[in-house]
Amino acid sequence: MTEYETHEHDVLVIGAGGAGLRAAIEALAQGASVGVVCKSLLGKAHTVMAEGGIAAAMANLDRADDWRSHFRDTMKGGKFLNNWRMAQLHAQEAPDRVRELEQWGALFDRTPEGDILQRAFGGHSFRRLCHVGDRTGLEMIRTLQDRGVQMGFHVYMECAVTQLLRDGDRVCGAFGYWREQGRFVVFKAKAVVLATGGIGKAWRITSNSWECTGDGMALAYDAGAELQDMEFVQFHPTGMVWPPGVQGILVTEAVRGEGGVLRNRLGERFMERYDPEQVDLSTRDVVARAIYTEVREGRGTEHGGAFLDISHKPPEYVKRKLPGMYHQFLELADVDITKGPMEVGPTCHYMMGGVRVDAETASSTVPGLFAAGEVAAGLHGANRLGGNSLSDLVVFGRRAGLAAASHANRAGAGSPGTAQLEEAAREMLVFFERPEGESPYAIQRDLEGTMHDLVGIFRNKEDLERGLEKLRELEERAEGVRVEGSRLFNPGWHLARDLKSMLTVSEAVARSALAREESRGAHSRTDFPKTDPEWGRRNIVVARAEDGMRLSERPLPEPPAELKALLGESREA
Ligand SMILES: Cc1cc2nc3c(=O)[nH]c(=O)nc-3n(C[C@H](O)[C@H](O)[C@H](O)COP(=O)(O)OP(=O)(O)OC[C@H]3O[C@@H](n4cnc5c(N)ncnc54)[C@H](O)[C@@H]3O)c2cc1C
Numbered sequence: 374m375t376e377y378e379t380h381e382h383d384v385l386v387i388g389a390g391g392a393g394l395r396a397a398i399e400a401l402a403q404g405a406s407v408g409v410v411c412k413s414l415l416g417k418a419h420t421v422m423a424e425g426g427i428a429a430a431m432a433n434l435d436r437a438d439d440w441r442s443h444f445r446d447t448m449k450g451g452k453f454l455n456n457w458r459m460a461q462l463h464a465q466e467a468p469d470r471v472r473e474l475e476q477w478g479a480l481f482d483r484t485p486e487g488d489i490l491q492r493a494f495g496g497h498s499f500r501r502l503c504h505v506g507d508r509t510g511l512e513m514i515r516t517l518q519d520r521g522v523q524m525g526f527h528v529y530m531e532c533a534v535t536q537l538l539r540d541g542d543r544v545c546g547a548f549g550y551w552r553e554q555g556r557f558v559v560f561k562a563k564a565v566v567l568a569t570g571g572i573g574k575a576w577r578i579t580s581n582s583w584e585c586t587g588d589g590m591a592l593a594y595d596a597g598a599e600l601q602d603m604e605f606v607q608f609h610p611t612g613m614v615w616p617p618g619v620q621g622i623l624v625t626e627a628v629r630g631e632g633g634v635l636r637n638r639l640g641e642r643f644m645e646r647y648d649p650e651q652v653d654l655s656t657r658d659v660v661a662r663a664i665y666t667e668v669r670e671g672r673g674t675e676h677g678g679a680f681l682d683i684s685h686k687p688p689e690y691v692k693r694k695l696p697g698m699y700h701q702f703l704e705l706a707d708v709d710i711t712k713g714p715m716e717v718g719p720t721c722h723y724m725m726g727g728v729r730v731d732a733e734t735a736s737s738t739v740p741g742l743f744a745a746g747e748v749a750a751g752l753h754g755a756n757r758l759g760g761n762s763l764s765d766l767v768v769f770g771r772r773a774g775l776a777a778a779s780h781a782n783r784a785g786a787g788s789p790g791t792a793q794l795e796e797a798a799r800e801m802l803v804f805f806e807r808p809e810g811e812s813p814y815a816i817q818r819d820l821e822g823t824m825h826d827l828v829g830i831f832r833n834k835e836d837l838e839r840g841l842e843k844l845r846e847l848e849e850r851a852e853g854v855r856v857e858g859s860r861l862f863n864p865g866w867h868l869a870r871d872l873k874s875m876l877t878v879s880e881a882v883a884r885s886a887l888a889r890e891e892s893r894g895a896h897s898r899t900d901f902p903k904t905d906p907e908w909g910r911r912n913i914v915v916a917r918a919e920d921g922m923r924l925s926e927r928p929l930p931e932p933p934a935e936l937k938a939l940l941g942e943s944r945e946a
Pocket residue numbers: 387388389390391392393410411412413418419420421422423424425426427428509510532533534535568569570571580581582584585588589623722723745746747748759760761762763764766
């Protein structure tokens with residue numbers, strides 16, 4: 374029998390982005406022993422890339438703002454497919470979570486009176502995004518990480534989880550490997566919090582970091598949890614389009630928030646045609662489709678995008694408010710954004726779907742398994758508003774940590790049994806044992822192309838069916854992947870495993886997109902261009918069945934009368 378390096382905690386948090394760190398801090402505060410596992414170094418999680426800010430109705434500039442208007446904007450942005458209770462808790466608790474970050478040392482930009490400064494963002498009716506220039510994620514990670522280390526969580530970095538371990542129907546830990554040395558490691562835990570982020574790396578043009586391979590969603594699915602809203606993938610309207618090596622890198626919405634204007638090749642402010650009310654500050658789904666349409670109809674820029682211009686503002690203002698963007702364009706594209714426009718186009722950015730969770734506790738449908746942050750579904754419905762992810766991370770990260778610690782307090786330690794461990798190890802070793810087989814890189818390239826071309830911004834039945842067919846072929850090819858070399862420092866091996874997650878999640882996205890025969894939020898069907906009120910009453914849920922993936926529809930819970938009244942006439946379906 375193989376001996377595995379083993380660590381034991383009350384609560385195991387998988388992921389060290391904003392959601393994972395906030396969950397870990399809360400579980401620690403409840404007296405639990407907490408382990409945090411992450412694929413990259415502590416401080417390098419994808420959250421560090423967040424730029425524009427964290428949404429919270431603090432009303433520091435616009436006194437009329439309050440949780441009710443934040444709730445309404447979030448529901449309206451999500452085309453009312455959101456879990457209303459999550460949207461309510463999020464809007465109510467976000468200001469406290471921001472104040473708490475400030476108490477823990479986060480240095481937000483300030484108003485002359487000394488309050489936290491807030492900026493405008495697409496779909497928010499008031500200036501609501503607390504920010505640190507355009508480097509808000511960095512400040513958030515730094516703050517949470519310092520707090521967690523000070524409180525004493527154990528961090529296992531550069532360690533990837535490949536399987537959740539179960540005892541009967543409950544989760545009792547995780548199996549993984551050290552990415553540098555390739556050694557296997559077992560984590561035993563009474564409760565597990567998934568905080569593994571999104572799946573953007575399955576698309577060719579993406580703003581997401583290398584970590585975003587959908588691992589948490591696939592791990593949860595394999596462990597028997599339900600996924601929800603998988604058809605809703607957000608394409609951010611403004612990614613870099615030129616030069617090719619930097620395609621997809623995000624151009625923060627803060628550029629538009631600070632007064633940036635979109636124009637097509639003819640110099641027209643085309644957003645006036647697509648959203649006369651909000652124009653450049655329309656929601657991301659609308660702006661992404663508008664740019665895509667302008668390009669398709671021949672009004673795009675030389676490299677297939679639109680112009681985004683902030684050069685009418687004083688150079689010092691641009692450099693102070695958008696220092697990251699200023700340097701990004703200067704260094705990567707040789708463009709001085711204080712003097713001329715940027716070229717931008719849509720990039721895969723955010724996953725609204727994910728693990729189906731309970732609003733109060735962030736618990737999944739599998740006992741002992743919790744999920745928070747981008748890996749979880751519900752809050753954002755059909756489309757996320759900018760700034761609502763960072764607030765999601767701290768609101769529901771905290772709730773997940775609290776509930777996981779309380780679960781751990783009640784649960785005994787489970788045991789995975791040796792067969793499960795041996796099977797998890799075998800799954801990782803098989804790549805080296807095949808005498809011949811395909812490289813994982815070729816399959817990844819074809820997966821990105823398939824998702825980009827057939828499961829992208831605009832979808833239709835024919836493309837989605839072809840996409841599913843291609844995914845089936847890719848799954849077959851992935852079963853024959855061979856990896857060269859040893860387990861030491863082997864990126865090909867990491868990718869071989871990541872492909873499994875990406876393929877599972879991509880299939881869930883394509884199947885759900887095919888099932889939803891309407892257009893809503895980020896999901897645009899050219900063959901069903903209208904929003905259908907009937908579909909507005911249902912979420913699509915994906916679960917694992919004996920014969921593969923099973924889809925079902927679940928009625929969307931109705932908000933209580935007082936919240937319905939808040940939504941008023943804006944409720945369209
Ligand atoms: C460029 C950019 C700018 C953005 N700006 C904003 C913004 O201004 N405001 C806003 O609200 N949102 C913004 N977003 C979105 C937001 O940053 C993300 O949605 C959010 O940070 C996700 O946080 P998370 O904690 O859920 O996961 P992540 O930050 O993605 O962290 C995931 C963690 O899980 C770990 N992990 C993953 N798989 C495994 C595994 N198998 N084993 C072990 N560990 C694993 C990773 O190593 C990582 O530590 C932006 C996104 C991008 C790409």
